[in-house]
Amino acid sequence: MKAAIALVSILMLSSQTSAEEARQVRQGQPVAVTSDLAYLLFREDPRQGPGDFEYVLARELQKTILPLDHVAAPPQFDAQASLIRTDARYPYVNDAGQKSYLLAVPPGVYSIVAVTYKRMPAIGTCLCMGTVRFEARAGMLNDLGYLLGAIEDKPSRLPELASYTGSLDWTHTTPALALMTVRPSTDEMGAPSSLRTLPRTRAKYAAAGKFPNYFRTMINRVPPIAGVLAYEGDRAINPQVPER
Secondary structure: OOOOOOHHHOEEOOOOOOOOOOEEEOOOOOOOOOOOOEEEEEEEOHHHOOOOEEEEEEEEOOOOOOOOOOEOOOOOEOOOOOEEEOOOOOOOEEEOOEEEEEEEEOOEEEEEEEEEEOOOOOOOEEOOOOEEEEEEOOOOEEEEEEEEEEEOOOOOOOOOOHHHOOOOOOOOOOOOOEEEEEEOOOOOOOOOHHHOOOOEEEOOOEEEOOOOOOOOOOEOOOOOEOOOEEEEOOEEEOOOOOOO
16 A cells, blocks of 8 residues: 555546446436445434535455454555545435435445545545444445534534534644544434335444554544444454454
C-alpha cells in the first residue's frame, strides 16, 4: 500500500459499474440484482444536519470476513484503487427529510475508513484508530442501517454521539474534527418501496483495528458500539469474542 493518497486517486462513484467499479445510485435510476454486484443501503438521521456528512469505504483484500479474534485485525486494502466516497448531494430517496443512499459495489469486505464534512476537498478525518467492517454479499441488498456523522466541537443531537461531542476546549480547529458511528439495521427499519422486492440482508458489523494514516489527515476512531466494537486502551476489540 502507498504511504499517502491524493483525492484524485479515490475511486469516485461513477455512472457505470462492473466487477471492479462502484457507483452511487441516484433517485430514479434502475436497480437490477446480478451475481457480481452488491447493493449497500444506508440511511441518514435528519437530526445530524442537512446532508453534511460523507463516508469513505475501503474494499479489503480478503473476500470474506475471517474468523474473528478478540483483538480486531486492521483492514488491509489497496489505498490507490479500492476507496469509495459517498456523495451527500445525491440520495436515492429523500422523503420528508428522511434520506436514504444506495451504492452498487463489487462484493467483498468493506471497512469505513474516513468521514468528511460538507464536501471538503480532502479525505476528511481518518478513522485509523478503530473502525468497523462488514461483508457486502453479492446479489443482495445489504442493509447497513444508519451511518451517523458529527463534528466533535459542536453538540450532537444523535444519541450515539451526544456524549462524544460539544465538550472540547479547542473549538476553533479548522477543519473541524469529524467522527461517525453506525446504527445497525433492525427489522423495524423498512427499505424504500422501490427496493422491497430485492433479496435483503442486514449487514453484520465487526471491529477493525488500527491502520496507518495513509491519508495524512486528522485522525479519530469510531466510538464503542454495543456488541460490535469496544476498546482496551488503544486496541480495538471484538467484544463478542472472548480473549484467549
